Amino acid sequence: MRIVSVKQGIAPIASDIANAYIDFSKMTASIVAVTVEGEGGARATGYGFNSNGRYAQPGLLAERFVPRLLEATEAQVTAPDGKLNPQGAWSAMMKNEKPGGHGERSVAVGVLDMALWDAAAKLEGVPLWRLLADRYNGGQADDAAWVYAAGGYYYPGKGVDALVEEMKRYLGMGYATVKMKIGGAPGTALADALAEDIERIEAVVKLLGGDGSKLAVDVNGRFDLQAALAYAEALAPMKLRWYEEPLDPLDYSTHATLAEHYGPPIATGENLFSMLDARNLIRHGGLRPDRDILQMDPALSYGLCEYLRTLDMLAAHGWSRRRCVPHGGHQFALNIAVGLGLGGNESYPEVFAPFGGFADDVPVVEGRVAMPDIPGVGFEAKNKLYDVFKGLG
Template sequence: MRIVSVKDAVVPISSAIANAYIDFSKMTASVVAVTVEAGDGKRATGFGFNSNGRYAQPGLLRERFIPRLLEAGGDALFHADGGLEPAGAWMAMMRNEKPGGHGDRSVAVGTLDMALWDAAAKLAGVPLWRLLADRFRGGQADEAAWVYAAGGYYHPGKGTEGLVEEMKRYLGLGYSVVKMKIGGAPGSAIKDALRDDVARIEAVLKLLGGDGSRLCVDVNGRFGLHAALSYAAALTPYKLRWYDEPLDPLDFATHATLAEHYGGPIATGENLFSAADARNLVRHAGLRPDRDVLQFDPALSYGLVEYIRILNVLQTHGWSPRRCVPHGGHQFALNIAVGLGLGGNESYPEVFAPFGGFADDTPVQDSRVRLPGIPGIGFEGKSDLYAVLQGLAE
């Protein structure tokens, strides 16, 4: 078993959209193709990319992680079932890396890790969700994954009417739960921004028949405690699905204060990238395992190898994998959700093309998706994305 070649490229995913914290006018993503040759002569190319919101990592990939990956080989790459063991390749990539200091490093490794799991499943001739269920869950896989449509970004000239029309399109695609951005009125006093956001929320709720359980709102970490509490008081009567990333992701004490005052579900974790971070979050942020949602993104968190460690940490602290709904909206996390029994997965039906959304022949029905039987992650079933990936491999 050996790594034959690794190729990488930078792909623009820029757009005029913005959330409460950043805009995406200069956003990029790294794309990689990793070709693996098995001892029996089989050969497979796996693909990977980093999730939206974190920029491409060509320097880290080319200077450190790709050279180490190309040196990996031998028994470390063999799993007990005879297939590829991505954990062995992961250990080679992380050689001589000190603990801590996550962020961009975790993004680069996670991008390569995605490609390695794609290759591992292709060598086995099965979808990734099946490989994961067989290796980690005694063969048990979910029949489908719960998904929600993430959107509602700020866009020049887009008002409440445009927001409602966007959400209406998601409902037409088969999603029953949607997410919108709030807190993005720059320079506004809290009371003015809150007034505007309440009007936007109520407009979407009207479309949803007044059912708050079908709507999530996302702050992208912009608020301090005063704003977070002010919004929490206003949001409480709506009984929303969850209040997403209201605070700085590393401010655990302030999360704990918010959780004392807001009884509804809080979602966070998409900007934490390691098992150690996950442990600190559930120890110190006052989160409640009966209702809150953890959004660690395997593509940003050093990949699935580290994400499995995160799940083990959470279970040790009394959290079910069903409380995990990964950020990112990609097919990698969708396979993980089905294979490892998570609570669901984010989806981006209209943004971050071609990476957002799922395979062309996987329709959404009542916010649930059944995965196809394509070997690997299934990128080949998403034509616009596969055109980018295939070009890199060639």
């Protein structure tokens, strides 16, 4: 095996939407195409990109990680059975990188890692979910993945009625569980912001037939402990699916305090970018393996190679893979969820196009998505996204 070429570019995913912490008016994503040649001259091109919420990484890619990948030897990128070895390529990319500092380089490496796994599955002529099931899950893959519709972003002039109509559209698409943003009223007194959000939440729960377990709420790490506890007291009787990222993701002790006061599920982890950060959360964050949700995103956290290490760590600490529901709403994480038996995957039906959502003509049926039998990640079956990759040449 050898790496033939690596091409990178930047794609805009700008939008007028906002969550409680940031707006997406200048959001970008890195895109890459990695061409690999195998035995007998067989070639495959894998594609990768980074999830929303983190910006494109052209500098890190150009200065460090693409050159290292191109310099990787055939021995480094070839497994003993002659197949492409993404782990070996990952090690080549991380040469001369010190421990720690997982904020941005993890995104750049994750983009290339995604492309390598896409190429690896294409060279074997199988979908990525099947390759992962065979290599890492005893050949067992789920028939379908549970998915939820993430939306409910803040938008200029968007009131409760528009929020409810948005959620109604998701239900019409086949989703059974939805997620909305809260905590996005900056400059508003806590009591007033809470009252506004409770009105919004109650309207969506009413649409869901009064079943709070079909709704998750997401703070995007904005609250301090006082606000998190005030919301927790108001949310607890609603028995929501989960209360997501109420606090700064690295403030483990405060997470532990919140978990002592809030009995229903808490979800967090999308802004933790390494196995070691995830381990600190498990050790010190007070999370409960019988109910809480872990949302680490492979595309942002050094890719699947690191995510496999994270899953091993979780198992050693008594956590089931079913507690993992990755952030990102993309096909890469969906393949991982099906092939490795995770608890499900996020979905963005109406935002972050063309990166959000899954393959064209793949329906959501009662909140579940069955995987198509397409080699690789399946980008070629998502026409608008594939057009973006083809722009790399």
